[in-house]
Amino acid sequence: MKDMFQAVFPGLMLMWVCFIANGVFADIFEEYRGHTISRLLAGGVTLWEVLLSKMFRCLAICWICELLLIVFTWIVFGVGWRHPVMLFVVLTSFNIFLMGILALIYGYSRSTELANAITVFVFLFAAVLGGSFMPFNELPKVLQAAGRWTMIRMGNYGMESLFQSRAIWESLGPSLYLTAAGAVLALAGTRVLRRRFESGRIA
Amino acid sequence: MKTIWTLVKKDLLRDARHPWGLIVFMIIPMLTAVIISLVFSPRGDIRKNIQIDLAVLDRDDDLLSGVLRSVAGQGQAAENLRLHLVETEAEGVRLVEKRKASAFVVLPENLTVDLLDNKPTSLTLYKNPAEAILPRIVEEGLLVVCIGVSEALGLLQPQIKGIRDMMERDEMPSSLEVAQIGSSSIERLKTVEPYLFPPLVQFKTIDAADYVPTPRVDEPVAVEDPNS
Numbered sequence: 001m002k003d004m005f006q007a008v009f010p011g012l013m014l015m016w017v018c019f020i021a022n023g024v025f026a027d028i029f030e031e032y033r034g035h036t037i038s039r040l041l042a043g044g045v046t047l048w049e050v051l052l053s054k055m056f057r058c059l060a061i062c063w064i065c066e067l068l069l070i071v072f073t074w075i076v077f078g079v080g081w082r083h084p085v086m087l088f089v090v091l092t093s094f095n096i097f098l099m100g101i102l103a104l105i106y107g108y109s110r111s112t113e114l115a116n117a118i119t120v121f122v123f124l125f126a127a128v129l130g131g132s133f134m135p136f137n138e139l140p141k142v143l144q145a146a147g148r149w150t151m152i153r154m155g156n157y158g159m160e161s162l163f164q165s166r167a168i169w170e171s172l173g174p175s176l177y178l179t180a181a182g183a184v185l186a187l188a189g190t191r192v193l194r195r196r197f198e199s200g201r202i203a
Numbered sequence: 204m205k206t207i208w209t210l211v212k213k214d215l216l217r218d219a220r221h222p223w224g225l226i227v228f229m230i231i232p233m234l235t236a237v238i239i240s241l242v243f244s245p246r247g248d249i250r251k252n253i254q255i256d257l258a259v260l261d262r263d264d265d266l267l268s269g270v271l272r273s274v275a276g277q278g279q280a281a282e283n284l285r286l287h288l289v290e291t292e293a294e295g296v297r298l299v300e301k302r303k304a305s306a307f308v309v310l311p312e313n314l315t316v317d318l319l320d321n322k323p324t325s326l327t328l329y330k331n332p333a334e335a336i337l338p339r340i341v342e343e344g345l346l347v348v349c350i351g352v353s354e355a356l357g358l359l360q361p362q363i364k365g366i367r368d369m370m371e372r373d374e375m376p377s378s379l380e381v382a383q384i385g386s387s388s389i390e391r392l393k394t395v396e397p398y399l400f401p402p403l404v405q406f407k408t409i410d411a412a413d414y415v416p417t418p419r420v421d422e423p424v425a426v427e428d429p430n431s
Contacts, residue, residue, distance in 0.1 A: 004240040012232035012239075020228045024218075045206055053210035060215060065229055073233065133239075 006079050010159040011132035013069050014152045017062050018098060018123040022116070024058045025102045029112045032197065047197055051190050055099050062095040082162045086171055090158035093175035097151050097182030103189025107196060126150040154178050255337050258287045258295040258307040265315035266367050271348065299329050305337035306330050308345065318356055319364050358395065362388045 028051070031037050040050055070087070073079040081087060102119065109115035127133065129143055130152030139147060147153050154174035161171035218225070257275070261268045275284050287304055289295040295307040307329035311317075317324040328345060330338035356363065365384045369376040 002240075004243055005236050008239045009232065009236040012236050016228055016232040020225060023224070023228075040210070045210070049206050050210065053207045053214070056207060056211045057214040057218075060211060061218065061225070065225060069229055069232065 002078055005073075005077050006163065007135050008132075009073060009077075009079065011127070011130060011136075011152060011156045013066065014094060014130075014155045015123060015127040015132040017065055017095075018119075018127075018152075020065055021058050021062050021095070021098050021102060022119045022123070024061050025054070025099075025106060026112055026116065028054045028106070028193075037197070047194055048190075051193055051197075055103065055186065055190070058102070059095050059099055062098065063091070066091050066095075080163065082165065086162055086168060087159065090155060090162070090171055090175050093158075093178040093182065094151060094155035096186065097178040100182040100185025100187075100189055101151070103193055104185050105189075107189045107192030126152045129153065131156055151178060253283050253337075254285055255283055255306075255341060256285050256287060256298075256304040257341055258289050258298045258304040260289050260292055260295050260307070260309045262312045263310045263314035265313075266363070266370065267315040267318060267352070268310045271310065271352075274348070296329060299331045302331065302333055304331065305334050306341040308341075315367065318352070319360065319367065321360075358391055359388060362391065 028037075037047075037050055041047060070079075070081055074081050101122070105118050105122070106112070106115045109118060129139075129147030130136070130150040131139065131147065132152055136144065136147060136153060136156065154177065158171035158174050161167075259272065259275075261272065272286065272288075274280065275286050287295075287298060289298065289307075292309060295304070295309070298304040299307050309327035309329075311324055311326065314324055314326075326345065326349065328342060330342065362384050365380075369380065369384075
């Protein structure tokens with residue numbers, strides 16, 4: 001059972017971290033509607049700082065959840081997590097990409113409900129193709145070819161490489177891609193969000 | 204940067220006061236992974252649980268067909284194989300159609316005599332189309348038995364013929380006759396002993412973690428030149 005758990009759990013963990021991040025990210029709009037952000041702005045804090053703080057908070061919660069899940073599964077299920085530093089790099093790159101894609105989706109969606117629906121669709125799609133529900137190698141070749149490009153597969157592949165003690169580059173390659181793409185998406189998403197908050201177009 | 208840190212700290216402290224939503228979200232992947240692992244993990248007791256129902260029509264009812272039937276009742280085969288002896292072909296086919304048997308084998312008339320006379324003969328196998336794996340196991344098993352019986356007959360044909368003749372007689376065979384057959388059988392078996400005891404090709408299952416890759420055959424191997 002342990003081998004199967006170890007094969008399936010990382011993908012499931014990444015999928016649920018996506019949903020946790022989604023819930024935390026949506027809080028920005030709750031705070032906007034509750035005028036918390038207006039009060040902060042009145043206190044001299046810039047909108048840029050507010051948005052960055054929310055993204056860092058989201059990043060921190062993802063880290064905490066991942067850390068708790070890793071420690072718990074290591075102690076209770078004996079999952080052989082290896083190379084803590086590389087694991088941190090892989091998960092951080094995944095979290096950065098997650099922040100980026102959330103910022104972009106919430107920035108461009110007309111309402112938080114629409115953003116919520118889009119993120120659920122995107123995350124579930126990425127989870128199915130990325131091997132969260134079944135071992136990736138068991139998927140048909142066509143789905144594997146598409147799933148290889150999903151964030152969940154890239155993060156999962158990084159962890160799989162660590163489990164199997166592959167060369168560091170194998171887990172570092174997808175992580176670098178995720179970090180670079182995530183940084184670009186986060187930058188673009190934050191700019192869009194800032195413009196929306198400044199214009200007051202929040203449904 | 205200090206302002207951002209202050210804002211993050213404030214939010215995280217607020218989250219820490221109400222952690223239950225996050226905890227529930229964290230339990231879900233673990234529960235899902237446990238369920239998936241329980242469902243799809245290979246089970247240790249599966250070897251014992253496999254039960255193949257095999258219908259057999261024995262039209263030969265002689266020495267070899269009796270041996271074949273008794274093989275099915277010994278060792279590992281006895282745990283995993285359940286024989287249903289039928290009287291007619293229609294009865295066997297009906298068992299397959301009713302999904303009470305995974306396969307149906309017909310042992311033809313004069314099987315033993317034909318084999319001892321070196322005449323080719325054939326077994327008939329009906330596979331249950333509603334099942335995928337178990338009929339295939341029967342087919343592969345039967346193929347192995349056919350090869351085994353053919354090779355054994357090639358090796359021990361005179362001795363088996365002798366045993367059969369002894370069984371057909373009404374009187375008890377003499378001790379000398381039995382000893383002769385026994386002794387000649389051992390002599391014949393000694394010729395194949397280096398290949399069969401233990402077998403040259405063996406099947407062994409090991410854990411993936413214990414697997415040590417061996418170099419491929421086509422990989423260059425340093426060979427010393429005997430002339431140098």
